[in-house]
Amino acid sequence: MTAPQTARRGRPGYSREQVLQIAVALFNEQGYDATSVSDLATRLGLTKSALYHHFDSKEQLLELALDSALGGLEGALDAAMEHDAVAEQLNEAIRGAVRVLTAQQPQVTLLLRLRGNSPVELAALQRRRAFDQRLSSLVRRAQHEGLLRDDIGAGTITRLIFGMINSIVEWYRADGAIDPQGLADDVLSVAIDGLRRPTAR
């Protein structure tokens, strides 16, 4: 990590946070592997050496973005687990994941597209697997309590529901008409009650 006073030496107008944001957008656009430090410097209108005043390496930018996405998801799940009832834990885990995906869409997109081609990526994938196991264990508890159907395994259910949630990063537009809170409620409702019209049941 570069010290804050070093970070200030870059071209005026970019904070570290802004450089990171633009880097993540470029990684998502071109792919992380296909993006060079030169590409990023060009996008920012900085020289490579000016860019290195902000960050040590391309990998450091990736690591910070992934930590932000994973930290957000883990924090939302931690908050959900503070509820006493399993039903509330599950509802809040689903709502919380949607909130993080909409609030940190570029970072989560990067996380979901990781291929595991470097130690930083492998570490993030391992952390993501631990997160997925916590979700799966929550789904299993909800099945044991009779809240969720148990004719389908907890692993498959978790993958289908969080697959639906994760797909939001592909189409959600932060400047669009869809309210994140309303979307979180819709996702929860579709996941739990399905799409069949209630009166047709």
Place this chain on the structure above:
Amino acid sequence: MTAPQTARRGRPGYSREQVLQIAVALFNEQGYDATSVSDLATRLGLTKSALYHHFDSKEQLLELALDSALGGLEGALDAAMEHDAVAEQLNEAIRGAVRVLTAQQPQVTLLLRLRGNSPVELAALQRRRAFDQRLSSLVRRAQHEGLLRDDIGAGTITRLIFGMINSIVEWYRADGAIDPQGLADDVLSVAIDGLRRPTAR
């Protein structure tokens, strides 16, 4: 397209189809943009010129793989639409999509990860959008017939359901324990009836 007799001139042991299959696997592993013809030749143990006996360009390999994925998805939807009842059309559209995703997982993975960085990619994305519009229109008809809830817009419902379906490419293993037909039934059931335990309704 190279003529069949030309394709035979490559190293014995690779058919055109096998070269394509290995190329798609490599594109998914490294990203299409980050994969060079040299990378592919190395993976195949061929010289670049031997590889060019099979295919004209990296882009041609991409185009064939995307056409295979899109053709499969469109064909499954066409078959679903031959049913008379909208309920059957919807059920078969969902089941058919799961079947194509499991049968053509590498090609569909490539399709779903496209960024639109070239004319071939943009053409495939446009064809995918047309496919998505057919699905959305089917969901809308099912809402009008009272089969599906209409408190959530057809666009959001389509994205959530096919987001769930598309996420299957991320974790399905063709050599694993999950039967594609059983998975198609599970996905349909979760989509329509949700996860709540029936007796708890």
